Amino acid sequence: MGKSTPLKVALLGCGVVGSQVARLLIEQADDLRARVGRPLELVGIAVRRPDVERPGIDPALLTTDADALVARGDIDLVIELVGGIEPARSLILAAIRHGASVVTANKALLAEDGPTIYSAAEEAGVDVYYEAAVAGAIPIVRPLRESLVGDEVTAVMGIVNGTTNYILDKMHTEGADFAEALGDAQRLGYAEADPTADIEGYDAAAKAALLASLAFHSRVQLSDVVREGITSVSKADITAAEEMGCVVKLLARCTLGEDGSIAVGVHPTMVPLSHPLAAIPGAYNAIFIESRNAGRLMFMGPGAGGAPTASAVLGDLVTAARNRVRNGRGPGESSYSGRAMTDPGDVVSRYYAAMTVHDEPGVLAAVAEAFSRHGVSLQAVRQESEGEQARLGVMTHAARHSQVLTAIDELDRMPEVHPGIALMHVEGA
């Protein structure tokens, strides 16, 4: 086909991100044409509510029949911004069947059922790109899939959810408790009316599954991720973190064990102030990578928002379009290593345990003894008297999760220790 024959683009979903993508396709048409080698023509936009006012968008492009749009048969590139599992999955699979390459920001779908989509794409010889699904505008999928493909990644850690990072930041800087900080985030539009996906860690867990799959060339699904949200993070936890020279972040943590297995978890985590991830503010995202040869790398940027996410979508769109123009394809899914998941009890981390004890001689020794009995050595202890009781904070050296849990269980049954021991992950060696 000639250089002036447009590549036809269909857009599914026209919300916060979709409307920005449509705008940029029009505004930057000349640049995009020069970068692709052929024009990109937006030929249809599938929406649920065609009557909503959409400034700058030709109403003739709108349709409520997404199925018919992807089945036209002449579409080169489909951008899926519907979100969720269905009908997004069926639409993507139909688009692939009809020979289109797909760009999607759908982390939930890829974390739940990515392999179905990747193998359909492989069979049809088309591309599936999803840079926008993880950490918004931060280029992280392509660096993992291509730049670091000659290296062995041993850990990927990230702040991948801006809402929870904003809330925890607020708790640190303003002494707010969780409910207040959440309320603020909702008023300012950083958190949704139903904040479950963010604050319970589901969103971060889906991204963690994608990051781990890419980093370790293996299939990791949402159900493989050990997940813990931030709803139980208390003011006391925040204060304890500060006393230990740390801040609390919701960290997605993907690590390659010495036995070759993969551990993927999302946990509120104490991060030492000396760690580059500690300084990531407010609604920003950041990904920290450790690899055998490249060493330690960090990427930061806006993790959400219409324009940043649209930038990531368009970067993928140009890449997929270039591949079409050159009759080529990008690298597909790489899951050759087929690694096992680490047993959650075998995950090694440092921990911080906070408890209230009777303030009497011998209690500290008894607590230390309980940890020691289960092979957990202590790195730091803080004790503060409060009348007849004392608050006791204990930071462990790296230990297996099961060992720490057994020690905590034993402490919980000691008469000198009050019920309700708070336990938190601590990052760093």
Add this chain to the structure above:
Amino acid sequence: MGKSTPLKVALLGCGVVGSQVARLLIEQADDLRARVGRPLELVGIAVRRPDVERPGIDPALLTTDADALVARGDIDLVIELVGGIEPARSLILAAIRHGASVVTANKALLAEDGPTIYSAAEEAGVDVYYEAAVAGAIPIVRPLRESLVGDEVTAVMGIVNGTTNYILDKMHTEGADFAEALGDAQRLGYAEADPTADIEGYDAAAKAALLASLAFHSRVQLSDVVREGITSVSKADITAAEEMGCVVKLLARCTLGEDGSIAVGVHPTMVPLSHPLAAIPGAYNAIFIESRNAGRLMFMGPGAGGAPTASAVLGDLVTAARNRVRNGRGPGESSYSGRAMTDPGDVVSRYYAAMTVHDEPGVLAAVAEAFSRHGVSLQAVRQESEGEQARLGVMTHAARHSQVLTAIDELDRMPEVHPGIALMHVEGA
């Protein structure tokens, strides 16, 4: 060809980086094969001194005849780590003519004569990748060329030379003067015996040319870069920066002007502590990007060293090899925008000027008046008496370089101002 037929790899140069590349090609052969889809076979290594001991490398692979190696005709991928202009350029062009794709870390050559190489590759239908040429292991070429290709990048700023970053860090943290810090860096192997390329900013300028070319889809060469090294940075400059809440960094700065022209400069620059680049320590590199839609992104990591640079080389090698296996090609050079360079006098920046003046009434007013007369407004002034003299430090608001120079020129001729006014760029709005 079958899946077991190897792709043949030739390595030119086997120094610090090359020996790591050779090691990894052997150690990670199974992973590389799985990621490429076919084995990679190292068939020859061109070296100058074949007698040097090279543990782990089969001496039968060594040759001193690099020309004959690239002219074998059966080589799929050539890795050029010779450095410098010649014979590197001739070897790369010969490799391309013989149908090989090329991976190189040669910033000097690409900044001087990249277009010759890119067009030869375009004509021959092969790839040229050069992630390792800028900021070592930090993935930055691919993010600019692919991830941000749907966006408009407006600025790229970076700490791209670890040697100068180490020296300036040392001057800040230990109060060392330039000569002492350079001596330390040489003793520790962070600076070479002839440190000219680093401390005079040539290395950073070559990287800046490559970054600007990628970011703005235009051809920027080494000769387009306004370059200033760190040899004249004094203890007094460091102290002045600290007093203004800044640190001094050697910054490569590539900006897109409102008139569509490009300014590229390498200068010692005061960076406010609130800027993410201020915190980049020691021998690390970092790149900061501003773009219309993605917003502000930062990438950091080790900027040099054998293993990190080898990681970047191998990432490119796997990508180029995958393209071969799929009969595809990566995106080539993109210089469609053909932008003009901004006249150096028109570059807009904040500046800091330090001078010694007679400590008498009216001098400060006269200095302020001189700036004002040339349209430069002042943001902050610090004056400190030293007997009959005073040290005067002046931070301007953003102004055109020519305006600031004219004001400085006028000050230099005032009897109340001692000769020798120090001028430094200041980052931030």
